[in-house]
Amino acid sequence: MMVVSTMTSPDTVLDFAHAVALGLSDRPRWLPSRFLYDERGSELFEQICELPEYYLTRAEAAILRRVAPVLRRKTGPVTLVELGSGSSVKTDLLLAAYAEEGASVRYVPVDVSASILRTAAERIEETFPSVNVSGLHGEFEQALPLLEDYGPVMLLFLGSSIGNFNQAESLAFWRRVAAALPRGGWVLLGVDLAKPAAVLEAAYNDAAGVTAAFTRNLFARMNRELGAGLDLAAIGHEARWNPEWQRIEIGARFHRRQTLHVEPLGRRFTIEPGELVMTEISRKYSLPNLTEYLRCFGLATAHTATDDQRRFAVLLLQKGE
Ligand SMILES: C[S@@+](CC[C@H](N)C(=O)[O-])C[C@H]1O[C@@H](n2cnc3c(N)ncnc32)[C@H](O)[C@@H]1O
Known part of the structure; x- marks a missing residue:
């Protein structure tokens, strides 16, 4: 019989809040990639796997x-x-x-x-x-x-x-x-x-915009679970090859100033136009x-x-x- 057990307290809202506050307090700003995978994020990842570029x-x-x-x-x-x-x-x-x-x-x-x-x-x-x-x-x-x-x-x-x-x-x-x-x-x-680099950057910047939706979904999750209050239209997706570190760097480029609230901690972060919040890296070997x-x-x-x-x-x- 199939069993799915939950190991102790994975990804509670408070874990998410602390991880977001930590990454946004750093420079450059970043977010841990495991939070990309809520229910919608997992569905989007499955679609990414089918993309011609991926x-x-x-x-x-x-x-x-x-x-x-x-x-x-x-x-x-x-x-x-x-x-x-x-x-x-x-x-x-x-x-x-x-x-x-x-x-x-x-x-x-x-x-x-x-x-x-x-x-x-x-x-x-x-x-x-x-x-x-x-x-x-x-x-x-x-x-x-x-x-x-x-x-x-x-x-x-x-x-x-x-x-x-x-x-x-x-x-x-x-x-x-x-x-x-x-x-x-x-x-x-x-x-x-x-x-x-061209092959790698195409794989993470697909023409249909599914990878962009995957990145943006992390911020939709913050709105829902942390009361972040972000305008998702102000957030773009970017994936670039970093030759020095041999990795693709994926992130959200903010087009307009946004105040991001982390309600469970009573904290807020102002993100300026042009700032990048890194959401994921993908190292190549x-x-x-x-x-x-x-x-x-x-x-x-x-x-x-x-x-x-x-x-x-x-x-x-x-x-x-
Ligand atoms: C890049 S996907 C790969 C999925 C699948 N193995 C494949 O090859 O298509 C990463 C998977 O790891 C899960 N994941 C990411 N970070 C995790 C973590 N810290 N602990 C457990 N699962 C994690 C995600 O939910 C997602 O299903």
Whole structure:
């Protein structure tokens, strides 16, 4: 039977208020990207995955389709724990291989977005009767201490989600993963590779304006949950390649002065015309640098696969015995 459990107090309105106040007090101003994913944000992200400019999802799916049986042979039977699982649509490709010939498989999707987690868990239960789904609603780091309960495990971190961490967040994340993963445990990581700026900027500035709606939805959420009182028409979307940091920087450019209220804390912030509030980064990688970096956390690369145009890569990592 499908179970979705909530780990302790994820994303309460007060967490949101504190995170917004912290990021807006900094310069340049920023907001943590996990708050992009309320119910509407998750729906918009699914639409982004279908956009012609957003090659990432299709490239990663093509790789997973090809390598799923290889991964199954290498890892043997494992519990699949997926961080930031979203709709889990690509995960079907793995579940099909791991549940072959009716083998029973445990799948633990973890996501801050309760609505998409529930929909995904229900869909998977219907599609794969031999897969036992236990969804966890909450943040990545809340799920990591639970890994030791799952026996042999493969942690899935797909969709280029690792690219949303800055250097300090990435360091903290991999330290936590290395500490929580049992020896011999596996990680399957999906990463976007560095490529010409024009291709990257097009992927995050789609012609249909869905990514812009995704950015603006964060401010609509602030209006609703924090009483921010913003005129959404004053907020534009921008995505630019930063070659020095090898990352796409996505943000909201304010066209007019706005006073943003954070009612639960009784605080307000004035944002001037022309100011940018960064809402998300997406780092892009070179495979040699990334595999060296991951080795520093005791994670050896056991298999690497890219799509035929080498836009995206999926890495199977194993924690040293
Ligand atoms: C870039 S999307 C990727 C979704 C899916 N894995 C894919 O490949 O299409 C990131 C997902 O992670 C979730 N998420 C973001 N930050 C999170 C956090 N700190 N803890 C748990 N889930 C998070 C979002 O709700 C979203 O579903």
